[in-house]
Amino acid sequence: MERTLTCRTCGREIIGVNNDYQQTWICSDCYRIKDPTEALGCERGTKIIFKYPENGTEYDQERANKHLVKDKYYTVHLITIGSWSSTIELEEFPGIKFNSVHFERSTKGNRRYRIHIEEAALAE
Numbered sequence: 282m283e284r285t286l287t288c289r290t291c292g293r294e295i296i297g298v299n300n301d302y303q304q305t306w307i308c309s310d311c312y313r314i315k316d317p318t319e320a321l322g323c324e325r326g327t328k329i330i331f332k333y334p335e336n337g338t339e340y341d342q343e344r345a346n347k348h349l350v351k352d353k354y355y356t357v358h359l360i361t362i363g364s365w366s367s368t369i370e371l372e373e374f375p376g377i378k379f380n381s382v383h384f385e386r387s388t389k390g391n392r393r394y395r396i397h398i399e400e401a402a403l404a405e
């Protein structure tokens with residue numbers, strides 16, 4: 282279940298991020314200024330790259346390599362922030378939780394991010 286999270290920097294609602302450990306988080310717009318390639322700074326609709334197949338546990342690697350292609354772009358559906366490990370579900374593979382350590386945020390295509398968010402908000 283998704284809880285409403287708000288950005289501690291700009292105050293807007295963050296879409297597609299679960300965080301059971303903190304009341305606030307940082308939205309993808311504010312995170313991009315802080316760290317443009319951090320995968321955990323994404324929201325629903327943000328593009329990420331499967332860049333580090335070798336990261337994570339052997340189990341993480343097997344699951345990721347079964348579905349994903351190195352250096353290919355995917356779209357974030359849901360990020361779940363954990364205390365020591367976080368997962369990312371992709372639009373392309375509903376229900377499969379990949380370890381966030383495999384990914385880097387795309388610095389391309391983020392201009393379209395607002396449109397994705399508006400579409401996501403309308404769909405809910």
Ligand SMILES: [Zn+2]
Nearest residue numbers: 288291308311
């Ligand atoms: Zn913000």
